[in-house]
Each structure stands twice: as structure tokens, then as C-alpha cells.
Amino acid sequence: RIDGTRLWNSLMELARIGGTAKGGVCRLALTDLDKRGRDLVTSWARAEGMSVVVDQIGNIFMRRPGRNNALPPVMTGSHIDTQPTGGKFDGNYGVLSGIEVIRTLNQHNIQTEAPIEVAVWTNEEGSRFVPVMMGSGVFCGAFTLEHAYNATDIDGKKVRDELERIGYIGDQVCGDHPIGAYYEAHIEQGPVLENADTVIGVVPAVLGLSWYDCTVTGFESHAGPTPMEIRKDALQVSTFIMQEVVAIANRYPPYGRGTVGQVQVMPNSRNVIPGQVKFSIDLRNVSEDSLTRMHEDLLAYLEAMRKKTGLSIELERVSYFPPCPFHPDCVDNVRAASAALGYKTMDVVSGAGHDAIYAARLAPAGMIFVPCKDGVSHNEIEDARPEHLEAGCNVLLQAMLASAGV
């Protein structure tokens, strides 16, 4: 069994890097704070005798050898980048659970048959740079290294330059790295487990996701003298599209999701009718068919709006992954480990994307969810209970041992 207090203390120590007044964390991908977080985690890994390798997209692989190092490693991991107003647990819990598994194995002198690796994936959140889950996406070939390198943040800074700047651009070719099995522990980020008073969520699948940038171009002009009937107000047209995003999600229950989270108005002056508005669209669903229909509904609505308003409305898809079912072996291992440890489980479909869905393209993969307070995540008040975090990490340890062999 792992040491819940040690895990908790590490979580709290890492959370101080970028800690906010409201108790959350702001540690955006590839910032100085991200570098400090990476330095801390790798120092802990080295203290446990692990080797540390960084690949070209900045993914970090921390390895504990097994008895048979010809075997592909059993891997766990997650990310330590956060949302601008993020919490202490999202991602961080998965990485530090991996470290805690290693500490436990070392403490009890347990040797595994296959080597064990803990991964820190680059830019999972997708908040500063798209595509989301960038590091694991490049690793599994979902998109190219080139594509990821050229992603820019809102200030025009490039991934490649930022990786170099913080010193986390490695030599290892992305994906040049076999995996035997992959597990990821994570807070649920939704209300299902808490409402059902259940400690462990077994994750059968992850919702597919489609992200877009939508740009509406009207005509800038003075808010005073310009009569209402001749305006080409890019914001007004945008508000109807924003409402439609939610309407589309509601049309495909129970897993349909639609969100506009990011908006940029130009020139963003009180007395200027907005000439251009750019905003993000996030659509999700559990089946590829429903997600495709949501996509088509969106296209049809935009086409109707173009006709109705005469304004230019552009849509670019900036991230996509289909719904991802996990491998029955891994799902079963998580269920069996929980049962052996005496934890109550239930199936919880993940509404959030995770690096595990890309790892799942290369190896059997599975996830372990634990409850978070009020189902809240991507919020500074995100919270989780030490005993739940400990339980999830115990399940991770047992599931990994089942895959790695003792």
C-alpha cells in the first residue's frame, strides 16, 4: 500500500509553484513556473534512482528498471500544466501518484518484471496552446511534431521557442519508445462519483472532442451615429452562434457538451461596433456518430447565419479526437485491484480528455478516477480528499503490478 500522507505532501509542495490567492494553481504550459514544476518532479524521481529522459516535444519519462529490461515499460503519468485558474489536483495527481508508486516499490524493495515509467506529458490542458494533449498526441502520432512546434499562444509565442527557453526540448525522438501498458489516475472532474458516494471510478471510455476557432467579421464603426439597421455587428452575430453551441449539445443528450470558453473582440472599445470577434467552440460526445452530427449541425447553422447576415463566418477545427474506449484488460485490472483493496467502484465515462487516450493508441490503457469536491475542476477551488487520493493511488499500484509482473 502507498503512503497517503507522502503523496498529499508532494501534491501540496508542487501546488505552491504557481499557487494563487484563492488556493488554486496557475502554471500554464511552458512558462517559467512549468519549468520549476518540472525541475521539482524530476528531482524527486532522481532521488528515487530513476533515469530521466526528455523527448523533442518536452515529454519527460522517468524510469525504474525492471528485472527484464527488454520488456516494454508499464507506464503511468499525466501532466503538470494547469488552467489559468486551475486547481492543485488536475494532472498533478496522476504524475505524483506515479512517483508515489515508485517510492512505495523502493521502500518495500519490490522488483517488477517489466520496467516502470512515469511520464509528464507536455501541454495537456490546451489552454495556452492547441492542440490539447499536445505531448501525448505527438508521441502517438495523432499529429506531427512540426504542427505542435508551430502552435502559438495568444501573444504569438511558439511552442518550440518556449520549450527551448525553459530548457525542456529533449533529444529523444517522439514515440521512439515502446509501452507495455498505460494507466492514469485522475480526479473525476465531474459530479458522478461524489453523488454516488463511491471512491473509485472505473473508466470505460472518454468523450470525443472537437475544438474550433470561429471568426466572425463584420464592420467596425461608431456606436453613436451608426443607425441600427445598417450595422454589421460581429459580436451580435457571434452571440447567436454561442447560443447555438449550447443548443447543439442539448440536442444530443446525455453526453452532448457544448462550450464557448474563449472570446476576443476587436477592437474591444466601448463606442465601437465590433468589427471582428474570434471565439472557441468545444463540442463533445460519447459516440463518434453523435459527435459527427453535432459537427454537421454546427456547419449547417453557420451556413444559415452567413446567408442571413451576409457576414463572413470562418470555422477552423483546431483539435479533434474521437471517443476513446479503454482496453478491457486494463479496465478489468482496475476493477480487480479495487475489489482486492475493498474499494467501492462504479463506471464513469470521462468528460475530460486525458493523455491516456493517446497512449491507448500504442498500448492497452485504462484510467482510475477519484471524486473531487462538488465535481468541480478547472477552478481554483478544485478540491479532493486525501483518503480518496490515497485509494486511487493504491489501485494504480496494484493495477501496474498486475501488468508489470512482480
Next chain:
Amino acid sequence: RIDGTRLWNSLMELARIGGTAKGGVCRLALTDLDKRGRDLVTSWARAEGMSVVVDQIGNIFMRRPGRNNALPPVMTGSHIDTQPTGGKFDGNYGVLSGIEVIRTLNQHNIQTEAPIEVAVWTNEEGSRFVPVMMGSGVFCGAFTLEHAYNATDIDGKKVRDELERIGYIGDQVCGDHPIGAYYEAHIEQGPVLENADTVIGVVPAVLGLSWYDCTVTGFESHAGPTPMEIRKDALQVSTFIMQEVVAIANRYPPYGRGTVGQVQVMPNSRNVIPGQVKFSIDLRNVSEDSLTRMHEDLLAYLEAMRKKTGLSIELERVSYFPPCPFHPDCVDNVRAASAALGYKTMDVVSGAGHDAIYAARLAPAGMIFVPCKDGVSHNEIEDARPEHLEAGCNVLLQAMLASAGV
């Protein structure tokens, strides 16, 4: 008659300070560029032998003595701050027309009975700081110097500090300064004159304006796992209010105007349901009664939305001036001067606010409009024809002479 070429050349020279690639100007109030603009204009005034005085809010008064300096000056003026994506003429035309009037008087050795002053008012646009028409507003006592000093831009910078930084915080007490009459030449910023193929707009009145900051507070949470039905999406609620702003304006034609120009979404991340949205509301109309009813409609709608959504919706009024009719003497002088010069005129109600409406609280005031291309202003492609600008400046000269006495 004034020298149209000299006026045009000065306009083009001033437009280079902050000139943009698209041919517009970005010279926000109290920036380094604003300082450079002020330095240039005052250097031109000094070259004409004018005295230059700056008051505590940074208004600049450039004075040419009259025969009887006990008389209050006949004043003209406008502003040289611009929108973020502004044009070359808005405001600048009024200030440089004043300089051109002085140059013409000097060239022809004309002495006026009353002194003549050209004013550059601080922060007319209201784009960087509210209240709008700040300099003239403090000057006429519409709000206090203290209130204006404490206004902050989007980065939290204060008016007082910025005035000090650019060296335009003067000693003269605001408003400690009588005015005999006030005229302001301006591009129309709307389509009326151009559509009627008319050179001079006589301005009977200016629409009243009510500006607000609206803040909707919901609850930040993850765009993936959070079911649609439990969301408190501050942006979705905001979109309905933004649409209502336009609906309210349409309810009070033909002068009702409603605009949302500035929006800030928090935390502004793609996969976070917005927890808070702040946006501006701009309402205008020609009668105080209709503007009051628009205000009440807005309050009623927000109250209904609070009840319907349970979200916190705050509204703060940040600028207000009632509709402003101009003084019949000045309006008549403009009409008479135009007739004497042989220019076709028509009445045009101003949709934009102008420093003249605050000057009108202290002295008889009037305005002269000239057409702008396609009625477009607050846009980098704002344009006006040299012969129209020349005509407006000739009318200004004659109207001022009528008030000042030769």
C-alpha cells in the same frame, strides 16, 4: 478664407504619430504617442505666437489675444486622442481647424475684439478611460477632477499617473476659465450628409448617452465533464443581455442606439465554462425621456434574467450625459456663415458625443459637421475629402468671427 492645403498637410503630419498600416491612427489618451501629438500641436500654436496653458486634467488652451482681453475668449477645439483602430480626422480635424483659423487670422493680420482660444481636450474617446469626454467634463463640472484622476485603464493604470508620466498635468484649476462662445468642427461620423450630398451639417443637438459596465458571475468549471443542465455559464447568460441591448435600441427609433463594444471573459480558456464576463453597454437617444425608458428597460431585463438564471448580474453606470440641444445663436451663426460662403447645409443630429456638449453648459455652443466617406468613423479607413474639410473650416472661421467681433 482658410488655406485648405495647409490644413490638410497638418492633418496628415499629425496622423503620422500613431499611424497604422491600414492608414488609420492608434493614439490612445495619455500614451507616449498622445504626448508626441500634444507636443506637435502646441509647437504649431507657439509658432503662431499663441500662449499655451495646461490645466489639472491636461486640457490645453492655446490663446491668441484680442483687442479687448477682458472679454471671455471665443473658443474652438476638440481632441487628438483616438480609438485603438481610429482614423485621421475624428477630433484631430477640430483641433487643427482651430490652428488653421489662427494661421489665417495671422496671415491676414486680422485682429478680433475678443481673444480666441483653441482647446485640446483630454481623453475624449473614452476608449482607454471612462468617463468619456473626460477633460471637457471636468472642465464644466459634470464630474470631479478626483473622479477623473482615479479612472483606470484595462491594465489598472490611473489617469493621474499617466498625465504626470507624459508631462501634461498642468497648474490651472479646471474650469477657472470663462468662455464667450464655443464652436467645434467635426466629421459627421455617420452617413446623413454624404447620402444627401451636402457639405455642411448644422448640428441642432447631440444624442444623450448612458454607458454601463455589466458583470455576470456564474461558476467556472470544466467544459468536458460538467453536464449541460448544472452549468452556470456566465457567457451564455451574457449573450442574451447583449442581444437585449440591441432590442432595446430598436424599440426607440429612429435615434435609439445600443452597442456592446467591449467584452472580457474570465478565465478565457477554451475548456473552462466562463465563470465571469464583464462587458460594456452603450445606450443613446435624442430625448431624455426615451433614454430614461431605455435605461429602465435594461434594468427590468436584468432583473428578469437574475430571477431566471439565479446568477449574479451587476450593472454600474460609468458615463452619462443627457441629450444636448445647442444654443440657437451659435446654430444660427453656423447656418448664416454657410449661406454666406455658398455651402449647402442641412440639420444633422449628432450620434456621437463631443466636447462641445460640456462646453455648452458654460457658454453658447454650436457644431459644424462635414461628411466622412461612407459615414464611417472609429475605423482605420475613416476618410474625408479635402474640399469638405476646407469648407467646414471656413464656416468655423466665419462663425467665430461673428461671435468674437472683428
